[in-house]
Amino acid sequence: MRALEPLLLLDASRASAELGEARRRAAAGSIDASARDAGRAETLWASGARASAYGYAERALDRALEAAAHAGVEDEALSRLLGERWAGRVERARAAACLPAPRSDDELADHHAELYAERLACAGRLAGALEHRTWAPDAIARARWVRWAVGLGVAALFAAFALYQIRFEPPRPQAEASAYRTVDVVQTWPPENAVDRDEMSYWHLPPGETGWLELTLSPPRDVSALRVMNAHDLHADDQNRYDRRRFDHASRAIVVRAYAGGREVAATEYELTRLRALDRDTIPLEARGVERIRIEVTSFWGAGGGLAEVEVLP
Numbered sequence: 001m002r003a004l005e006p007l008l009l010l011d012a013s014r015a016s017a018e019l020g021e022a023r024r025r026a027a028a029g030s031i032d033a034s035a036r037d038a039g040r041a042e043t044l045w046a047s048g049a050r051a052s053a054y055g056y057a058e059r060a061l062d063r064a065l066e067a068a069a070h071a072g073v074e075d076e077a078l079s080r081l082l083g084e085r086w087a088g089r090v091e092r093a094r095a096a097a098c099l100p101a102p103r104s105d106d107e108l109a110d111h112h113a114e115l116y117a118e119r120l121a122c123a124g125r126l127a128g129a130l131e132h133r134t135w136a137p138d139a140i141a142r143a144r145w146v147r148w149a150v151g152l153g154v155a156a157l158f159a160a161f162a163l164y165q166i167r168f169e170p171p172r173p174q175a176e177a178s179a180y181r182t183v184d185v186v187q188t189w190p191p192e193n194a195v196d197r198d199e200m201s202y203w204h205l206p207p208g209e210t211g212w213l214e215l216t217l218s219p220p221r222d223v224s225a226l227r228v229m230n231a232h233d234l235h236a237d238d239q240n241r242y243d244r245r246r247f248d249h250a251s252r253a254i255v256v257r258a259y260a261g262g263r264e265v266a267a268t269e270y271e272l273t274r275l276r277a278l279d280r281d282t283i284p285l286e287a288r289g290v291e292r293i294r295i296e297v298t299s300f301w302g303a304g305g306g307l308a309e310v311e312v313l314p
């Protein structure tokens with residue numbers, strides 16, 4: 001139930017009912033005064049009148065504590081309102097009132113600057129935590145409606161997005177390959193890496209070999225093109241030579257064939273470049289009812305062939 005408090009505003013309703021109109025207005029007035037003093041403090045501090053700013057920061061915290069008293073938040077309830085850590089900070093900032101204040105900017109020491117910042121932080125935190133307790137009942141009702149409307153709007157957007165993903169995002173193809181590289185100590189390079197939508201995972205052929213990658217589309221679908229990202233070693237530049245060798249795979253000449261009804265219905269040849277950025281090539285491949293697509297790697301750059309991502313466009 002606590003998780004729904006920002007929408008239900010039950011604490012604010014309860015506090016408003018318990019306080020009564022006069023105390024609620026007094027607390028709201030103290031919060032406003034605290035915000036005004038904090039604003040003056042910041043303006044004066046920025047203009048260099050720091051001794052005066054120090055005094056306004058002290059007043060801002062006093063006014064926020066005054067608001068807490070009006071709102072019925074006594075000392076022991078501060079930790080319930082702010083949490084132990086912030087309640088402790090407020091308590092220490094208040095206790096520091098016994099330190100002599102600087103009478104001029106020349107007397108301003110480092111500990112004054114720290115206390116100035118801490119008082120403003122505590123005043124802002126306390127005023128912010130108290131604010132909803134000073135709302136009038138009709139303001140709480142309005143805020144509740146607005147929050148529910150925004151919450152439901154966001155939920156509807158998420159639901160629409162999830163529905164789109166489920167209904168309209170085509171299922172990922174199944175990927176197979178003539179072979180793939182498995183000799184690496186910590187990493188394998190299987191064909192499914194070419195359809196996992198991760199630009200930094202790759203299908204690699206074994207070093208020095210040509211071969212093919214095949215995608216099975218289930219159910220069969222109409223295809224207009226492939227978007228292909230070559231295997232690459234972009235992230236190896238600042239690594240050691242061993243890593244450079246590990247990632248030195250990229251396909252060069254490829255032949256793409258589409259099959260429908262058990263026979264070849266489209267084919268095209270293409271030469272992929274060696275990537276210097278995360279670019280993708282769009283390879284036209286018009287065919288209907290395609291059930292599988294084979295990409296034959298007939299030559300390669302570096303140590304062997306490979307592909308980072310293949311996307312089948314409708």
Ligand SMILES: [Ca+2]
Binds near residue numbers: 308
């Ligand atoms: Ca990938």
